[in-house]
Amino acid sequence: MSTGTAGTATGAAAAQPRAALQPLAAGWSGRRTARTALLCALVASLNAACWSVITPPFQAPDEPSHVAYVQHLAETGRLPNSDGSGFSAEELTVLRDLRQLEVRWHPELRTISSRPRRERLRVDLARPLGRSGAGGAGPAASEPPAYYALETIPYYLGSGGTLLDRLELMRLMSALMAGAAALFCFLFLRESLPGAPWAWTVGGLGVALFPLFGFTSGVVTPDAMLCAISSAIFYCLSRAFRLGLTRNLAIAIGTLAAVGFLTKLNFIGLAPGVILGLAILGRRGIPAPPGSRRHERALGSSALATAIAASPVCVYALGGLIAGRAPLGRFSGSAGQVLGGSPVSELAYVWQLYLPRLPGMASSFPGLSTTRELWFDRAVGLYGWLDTAFPTWVYDFALLPVGLIAGLALNALIGNRGALRRRLPELAVYLTIAAGVLLLVGVSSRLAQSFEGTSFAQPRYTLPMLALLGAALALAARGAGRRWGPPVGALLVILLLAHDLFSQLQVVARFYG
Numbered sequence: 456m457s458t459g460t461a462g463t464a465t466g467a468a469a470a471q472p473r474a475a476l477q478p479l480a481a482g483w484s485g486r487r488t489a490r491t492a493l494l495c496a497l498v499a500s501l502n503a504a505c506w507s508v509i510t511p512p513f514q515a516p517d518e519p520s521h522v523a524y525v526q527h528l529a530e531t532g533r534l535p536n537s538d539g540s541g542f543s544a545e546e547l548t549v550l551r552d553l554r555q556l557e558v559r560w561h562p563e564l565r566t567i568s569s570r571p572r573r574e575r576l577r578v579d580l581a582r583p584l585g586r587s588g589a590g591g592a593g594p595a596a597s598e599p600p601a602y603y604a605l606e607t608i609p610y611y612l613g614s615g616g617t618l619l620d621r622l623e624l625m626r627l628m629s630a631l632m633a634g635a636a637a638l639f640c641f642l643f644l645r646e647s648l649p650g651a652p653w654a655w656t657v658g659g660l661g662v663a664l665f666p667l668f669g670f671t672s673g674v675v676t677p678d679a680m681l682c683a684i685s686s687a688i689f690y691c692l693s694r695a696f697r698l699g700l701t702r703n704l705a706i707a708i709g710t711l712a713a714v715g716f717l718t719k720l721n722f723i724g725l726a727p728g729v730i731l732g733l734a735i736l737g738r739r740g741i742p743a744p745p746g747s748r749r750h751e752r753a754l755g756s757s758a759l760a761t762a763i764a765a766s767p768v769c770v771y772a773l774g775g776l777i778a779g780r781a782p783l784g785r786f787s788g789s790a791g792q793v794l795g796g797s798p799v800s801e802l803a804y805v806w807q808l809y810l811p812r813l814p815g816m817a818s819s820f821p822g823l824s825t826t827r828e829l830w831f832d833r834a835v836g837l838y839g840w841l842d843t844a845f846p847t848w849v850y851d852f853a854l855l856p857v858g859l860i861a862g863l864a865l866n867a868l869i870g871n872r873g874a875l876r877r878r879l880p881e882l883a884v885y886l887t888i889a890a891g892v893l894l895l896v897g898v899s900s901r902l903a904q905s906f907e908g909t910s911f912a913q914p915r916y917t918l919p920m921l922a923l924l925g926a927a928l929a930l931a932a933r934g935a936g937r938r939w940g941p942p943v944g945a946l947l948v949i950l951l952l953a954h955d956l957f958s959q960l961q962v963v964a965r966f967y968g
Contacts, residue, residue, distance in 0.1 A: 580619065637663040
C-alpha cells in the first residue's frame with residue numbers, strides 16, 4: 456500500500472469517529488440550550504415570587520380591582536357589570552384592616568405593625584364574610600376575561616383559606632407567567648441572534664432579573680400574561696422569518712394573537728406589527744422544492760393566522776351589535792374621540808410624551824422632561840402605587856450604565872450592518888410592534904388626561920416589548936467583541952441582579968422600615 460493510500464485510509468478512519476460523534480454533539484448542544492432556557496424561566500419565576508412576598512397585599516397599581524374581577528368571576532360565574540368599587544364584603548374588610556387607602560401614595564406611612572391592628576385583621580379574616588359583591592371591578596371591569604379566568608384556578612385552590620392566602624396563590628400564578636415570558640425571550644434570541652449562543656443567556660437572564668418586570672409579574676395584573684403572550688409572538692415571528700411561515704407556525708401566531716386580544720385591550724398596540732409580519736411572511740413563502748406551489752401555501756398560512764387572530768374581535772363586535780352597544784365597547788368610544796380631534800395635536804402630544812418638543816409644537820408638558828422623568832426614571836425604579844422611588848442620585852448614576860449598554864448595542868449593530876440590511880423586513884416588523892405599543896400608550900394617556908385627569912405614562916405598559924430589551928442586552932454583550940463579550944455579558948447580568956436586589960430592599964424599607 457502506498458503512503459498516499461495509507462494516509463487517505465488513516466484520514467477516513469479518523470473521520471469516522473468524528474462523524475459518529477456529530478449527532479451526539481448536536482444533541483448535547485440542544486439539551487444544553489433547553490437547560491439554559493429553563494434556567495432563565497426558573498430565575499424569572501423565582502424573582503417574581505420574591506416580589507410577590509415583598510410587595511404588601513393590594514399595594515400595586517389596580518390590584519384591588521383585578522382581585523375583585525377574579526373573585527366575582529369565580530364566585531358567580533359572571534363578568535363584572537360595572538367599573539365602580541362594588542367589591543365583596545370580604546375584600547372591603549381586608550382593605551380597611553390593611554389601611555390600604557391610607558398607605559397608598561403616602562410613603563411616610565407603613566403597613567400595619569401594631570399588635571391590635573394585626574389581631575383585628577386576623578379576626579376579620581376568620582369571619583364568614585360575603586365573597587360576592589355588587590359586580591364592580593373598578594378600572595379592570597372593561598378588560599377581557601382570559602387572565603382572570605386563569606386566576607380562578609389558584610383562587611379555587613385556596614378557597615379554604617383567607618383572602619390573603621388566595622391573593623398570594625394568584626400572585627404565584629402571575630410569577631409562573633413571568634417564567635414563560637423569560638423562556639420565550641430566550642428562544643427569541645436563539646432565533647434572531649443565531650451566531651452567539653452565549654449572548655442568549657445574557658439576554659434571557661437580564662430579562663428575568665429586570666426589576667420592573669419582576670414587580671409587575673409578582674402581583675395580580677393581566678400585564679403578566681400579556682408579557683408572556685407578546686414574548687411568545689416575538690419568538691414565533693422570528694422563527695417564521697428563519698424557516699418560513701409554515702402552517703403550524705401560522706396557527707401558533709394566530710392563536711397567540713387571539714389569546715392576546717382576550718387578555719388585555721393593550722394588545723391592540725401589537726396588532727399592526729403582527730399583521731405586517733404575516734403579510735411579509737405570506738409573500739416570502741417557505742422553502743420548498745422547485746416547481747411547488749410555495750407562494751400559495753405561505754399566503755394561505757398567513758390568511759389562516761389572520762383569521763384565527765381576528766376571531767375574538769369579530770365575535771365581540773358581533774355580540775355588541777346584537778346587544779345594541781358599540782361594536783368594540785369602550786375602545787369604540789375612545790377611537791371616536793381620537794378620530795374626532797385634531798390629528799396634528801394628537802401626534803404632537805404623543806411625540807412629546809416620549810421625546811423632546813420640536814420647534815412649532817405647543818408644549819404639552821411644560822417644565823417636564825418626559826423622556827427622563829416619566830420613562831427613564833420610572834423604568835429604573837418606581838414601585839408600589841408609583842409611590843416608592845429611589846433617591847435622586849440613583850437615577851443620575853443609572854445614566855452611565857444605560858448609556859454604555861446603548862453604545863455597545865449600537866456598536867454591535869454597526870459591526871453587523873450587512874446582516875442587518877438583509878433582515879430589514881424582519882426588523883421593520885419588530886419596530887412596528889414597538890411603535891404600535893408606544894402609540895397606544897400615548898393615545899390612552901391623552902384620553903385619560905383629558906377626561907380623567909390621570910396618565911398612562913407608566914413603563915410597565917411597555918413590557919410587551921420585553922423581548923427587545925433582551926435583544927438589546929445580548930447585542931450590548933456582543934458589541935464588546937469576541938474577547939470581552941462574555942465577561943461584559945456576565946457583568947451585565949450581575950448589574951441587573953444588584954439592581955433587582957436594591958429595588959426589593961427599597962420596597963422593604965418603604966413599607967416595613
